Structure formats: structure tokens, C-alpha cells
Amino acid sequence: MARALIRTPALARPGEIVEIRVLLQHPMETGFRPGVDGQVLPRDIVTRMEVHFEGERVFAADLFPAVAANPYIAFPMRVTVAGNLVVSFQGDNGFVHRETAAIRLA
Amino acid sequence: MTRRRSLLLAGAGLVLLRPSWGTPESLRAAIDAFAGGQAVRTGRVTLAIDTLVENGNTVPVSVSVQSPMTPADHVQRIALFTPQNPLPEVAVFHLSPANGRAQVSTRMRLATTQPVIALAVMNDGSVWRHSVDVVVTLAACLEGG
Amino acid sequence: MRGLLLLLAAAGAVAAAEPRRSGYQDMAASTQVLQDDDAQNPAMLWVKDGEQRFAADCARCHEPAALRGAAARYPAWDTDLAKPVTLAARINLCRQRYVKAAPLAPESDGLLALEAYVARQSRGLPVAPDADPRLKPFRDDGERLFRQRVGQLGLSCAMCHDDNAGKRLAGSLIPQGHPTGYPVYRLEWQGMGSLQRRLRGCLSGVRAEPFAWGSDDYMRLELYLKHRAAGMVVDSPGVRP
Numbered sequence: 262m263a264r265a266l267i268r269t270p271a272l273a274r275p276g277e278i279v280e281i282r283v284l285l286q287h288p289m290e291t292g293f294r295p296g297v298d299g300q301v302l303p304r305d306i307v308t309r310m311e312v313h314f315e316g317e318r319v320f321a322a323d324l325f326p327a328v329a330a331n332p333y334i335a336f337p338m339r340v341t342v343a344g345n346l347v348v349s350f351q352g353d354n355g356f357v358h359r360e361t362a363a364i365r366l367a
Numbered sequence: 368m369t370r371r372r373s374l375l376l377a378g379a380g381l382v383l384l385r386p387s388w389g390t391p392e393s394l395r396a397a398i399d400a401f402a403g404g405q406a407v408r409t410g411r412v413t414l415a416i417d418t419l420v421e422n423g424n425t426v427p428v429s430v431s432v433q434s435p436m437t438p439a440d441h442v443q444r445i446a447l448f449t450p451q452n453p454l455p456e457v458a459v460f461h462l463s464p465a466n467g468r469a470q471v472s473t474r475m476r477l478a479t480t481q482p483v484i485a486l487a488v489m490n491d492g493s494v495w496r497h498s499v500d501v502v503v504t505l506a507a508c509l510e511g512g
Numbered sequence: 513m514r515g516l517l518l519l520l521a522a523a524g525a526v527a528a529a530e531p532r533r534s535g536y537q538d539m540a541a542s543t544q545v546l547q548d549d550d551a552q553n554p555a556m557l558w559v560k561d562g563e564q565r566f567a568a569d570c571a572r573c574h575e576p577a578a579l580r581g582a583a584a585r586y587p588a589w590d591t592d593l594a595k596p597v598t599l600a601a602r603i604n605l606c607r608q609r610y611v612k613a614a615p616l617a618p619e620s621d622g623l624l625a626l627e628a629y630v631a632r633q634s635r636g637l638p639v640a641p642d643a644d645p646r647l648k649p650f651r652d653d654g655e656r657l658f659r660q661r662v663g664q665l666g667l668s669c670a671m672c673h674d675d676n677a678g679k680r681l682a683g684s685l686i687p688q689g690h691p692t693g694y695p696v697y698r699l700e701w702q703g704m705g706s707l708q709r710r711l712r713g714c715l716s717g718v719r720a721e722p723f724a725w726g727s728d729d730y731m732r733l734e735l736y737l738k739h740r741a742a743g744m745v746v747d748s749p750g751v752r753p
Contacts, residue, residue: 264561268551278467286557288702291476293453314465321461322471327452329425329474330702331554336460339467417542421684422699422753427542427552504683 265360267348272367273340281312281320282335283348285358291326307332307352314364315344324352340364389451389478397455401446401486402494412445412497414485423477423503430485432469432495436462442469444488451481477503533677534692536747538685543699547751555628555697555749558621558704562629565622569611576633583631584640584746587735589647596650598731600627600706618725624704627695631748639692639746641738650728654736657729663720669733684753690741691734693750700753707734 292304
């Protein structure tokens with residue numbers, strides 16, 4: 262039931278540096294929090310995010326339990342050509358998710 | 368042995384067995400690993416974070432680094448550390464000239480009032496830092512449900 | 513015309529020193545940014561899910577645009593049940609009666625997603641409780657519940673949220689308790705929740721037994737709270753500390 266929102270600018274000029282904003286639905290259970298019964302809930306986090314543009318890696322992040330639930334990550338990217346941005350995630354318990362967004366030129 | 372006494376001893380045992388959270392040693396080890404053993408200098412990095420936080424569960428944070436982000440001169444990675452969270456590492460971000468600008472934003476958890484430390488490693492191996500003291504009025508990490 | 517009059521009345525109410533403050537106004541600036549920026553607001557993840565569910569189940573009868581104002585108006589009268597129902601209850605009633613689908617569990621991601629999506633259509637509108645006279649006895653019951661002392665601490669909602677709003681309790685600011693942003697992404701929960709969930713938290717907080725899930729007492733309280741907040745801006749789906 263993973264949902265991700267990727268915000269890219271509607272249009273970008275070649276050479277422009279734009280901000281890519283990613284929001285992922287994930288509890289990021291820290292592994293330190295007690296549940297209702299008092300037992301500590303097991304860790305369940307996203308550990309890695311990678312961003313590729315037309316096959317080239319443009320950004321990556323290693324995440325730890327201190328990243329807030331429903332992680333938000335924003336980073337800049339210099340736009341050169343139009344193309345597809347692929348954001349992929351992996352994490353505990355075999356979690357994988359991938360989302361694509363288009364970069365369009367003005 | 369009375370039940371009360373055995374319970375007290377069991378409790379003491381539990382306290383001793385608890386993992387040591389947020390020690391200076393674990394922080395130093397984490398920073399050394401990130402910095403590749405290089406000396407850490409203050410400057411070039413700007414950590415933007417509220418100094419008074421009403422809920423430690425979701426604290427917006429931004430790090431920017433002065434850098435032209437050219438192949439010859441750019442930031443390779445940016446990391447956030449918390450000396451007094453259960454673990455010192457928060458996140459490591461990997462950048463390249465493709466970013467155009469060295470900046471990253473995210474949201475983090477803060478277990479208690481503490482300094483938040485941002486570090487950046489440049490392509491020439493130099494390491495820079497900025498630290499901001501943050502007061503947390505409601506802690507993350509320890510609250511249930 | 514009626515809508516315009518309501519808007520003018522709301523504007524008039526705001527122009528004359530508005531003593532009411534929403535939870536949004538009481539938040540730190542950085543938390544307000546989390547709410548205002550759709551790219552950062554975690555509730556938008558549920559809205560996106562709600563949009564897909566709406567298209568699959570609800571669009572056969574409802575145009576999304578036509579639902580503008582619905583959340584601002586609810587709770588509203590249900591003819592068959594002969595009582596008012598909350599928006600979440602209405603969503604489930606529609607599912608059972610028209611979509612022929614099972615109701616979604618309270619506080620389930622699916623129900624919160626649909627509620628968030630519908631509530632978002634009313635964002636920016638003034639809270640405009642339904643003027644249906646049949647709602648009055650239930651709303652009056654809600655006011656009675658609001659003023660009733662409960663729990664081991666013997667506190668009523670009014671004692672904190674009318675008499676002591678703006679002061680601090682254990683480091684946290686006491687809000688006036690206007691439900692303008694529901695369903696909300698609460699940082700405390702690290703997730704989405706309905707007004708019912710929040711009210712249950714309040715009742716536990718004063719060491720009272722919360723009403724059962726789905727109890728009509730939550731509907732009665734909501735009727736009174738919306739009446740109390742009439743004219744304030746709907747900011748759903750909100751972020752709260």
C-alpha cells in the first residue's frame with residue numbers, strides 16, 4: 262500500500278536548477294517504540310532511496326530510524342534534457358517501491 | 368529471598384542490560400566513519416532547523432553547503448547526526464554535480480533536547496560541520512501508540 | 513444566494529475582532545508550512561489514495577467538484593436512520609447502500625483517505641453547519657456533553673477549551689478545540705486520524721472511559737463543535753502537533 266508523491270516543476274528551462282520533492286507513505290517504525298502491550302515494536306524502516314534520471318544516478322539517501330514517519334526528502338537537480346525521473350526505495354521486510362515522474366522542458 | 372527483593376534485582380539487571388543510547392563514543396565512531404577519518408572543520412555548512420520544537424516526532428531540517436558543484440569542486444555527501452537519540456545517525460545524502468546546488472531537506476525525529484550536527488564531505492576529502500542546539504518540548508522515540 | 517450570505521456573514525464575523533483561534537493559528541510556523549505545502553503535507557498521501565478510491569467507487573454517482581461544501585456542512589441528517597451522521601459514517605452508508613461494498617473500518621487508511629479527499633474539496637470554505645432544525649436536539653446534547661464534567665479528573669471540555677484556552681498544560685498550548693482541519697495528520701500519532709480519534713484521546717486524557725467506536729455521542733459532540741466553529745475556515749486535511 263505504498264504511496265509516493267513526487268513534485269517536479271511543471272516545466273523547466275535547460276540549465277535551470279529545480280527542486281525535486283519526494284513524500285513517501287511509510288511508518289518508519291524505529292524499533293525503539295513500545296506498542297500498546299508494552300512490547301517494543303520491531304524496526305520497519307526504509308533504508309535507501311535512489312533517484313535516477315535517464316539512467317544516471319542523480320541523488321541517493323541512506324535512511325536511519327531517526328527519519329520521521331512518511332519521509333519527506335527534497336533535493337535540487339540541474340535540468341539539461343527532458344526525460345524520466347525514477348525514484349526507488351528499499352527497506353526492511355523486503356520493502357521496495359518505485360515511482361516515476363516526467364521532467365518536461367519549457 | 369522475598370518477591371520484592373527478587374523483583375528489584377531483576378529490575379536492576381534490566382537497567383544494566385539496556386543498550387547504551389547516545390554515548391559520546393557512538394557519536395564519535397559514526398562521525399569518523401562518515402568523515403573517512405579526516406579532521407572536521409567548522410564552516411561552509413548551514414543547518415537550518417527550529418531551535419524550539421513543539422513535537423520531536425517530525426522536525427523539518429535543511430542543510431545547504433557553499434559549493435559550486437562542479438566536477439572539480441563539489442559536495443559528495445551530507446549527513447545529520449544526533450548525539451542523544453538512540454542512534455547517532457539520521458541520514459546520509461549522496462550528491463554530485465548533477466544536483467547543481469548542495470542542499471537537502473528532510474524531516475527528522477528528536478528524542479530529547481540536544482545539538483543537531485550536519486556534516487559535509489567534499490570531493491577533496493575535506494569535512495565541514497555546523498551544529499545547532501535544539502530544545503524539544505515533546506520527545507519522539509520513547510512515546511508509545 | 514444563501515452561500516453568498518453565509519460568506520458575507522462569515523467575513524463580517526471575522527472583521528469584528530474574531531476571538532476564535534483554530535489549531536492552525538496556534539501551531540509553530542514550521543508546522544504551518546508542513547500543512548500549507550501540498551508537497552510536504554503527509555495528509556496528501558491519504559488524499560491521493562482517496563482520489564483513487566473515489567474514482568473507483570464513488571464517481572459513478574458523485575462529481576468531485578459537486579462535493580465542495582459537503583465537509584463544511586456535515587454532520588447532516590440521514591432519512592433512513594432518522595438521525596444525523598458524520599461524514600465518515602455517510603461514506604460508509606453510501607458504500608453499503610449504493611456501491612454494495614462492505615463498510616470501511618473506523619480509522620482505517622481507506623476510510624481516512626476518502627474522508628481526507630472529500631474534506632479537501634471544502635478547503636478554504638467557512639464551516640457552515642446544516643441549518644436543518646432536526647439537528648438541534650442532537651446538537652444541544654452535544655453541548656451538554658461538552659460542558660459535562662467527566663473522568664477521574666472531573667474535567668469538562670469547556671473547562672480547558674473555553675475557560676483556559678491559550679494557557680499551557682504540561683508544556684503544550686491549550687487550543688480552543690475547533691475541528692476545522694479534520695481528518696488531520698497529527699505529529700503525535702505520526703499518522704492520520706479523525707475527530708473521533710482525537711476526542712477519544714481527550715477522554716482518555718482526563719481519565720474517562722472513551723465512548724465506544726462509532727458512538728452517536730461523537731456525532732453529537734461534532735455537531736456542537738461545528739456550530740461553535742461556524743464561520744471559521746476549513747483547512748482540511750490539516751497537520752497538527
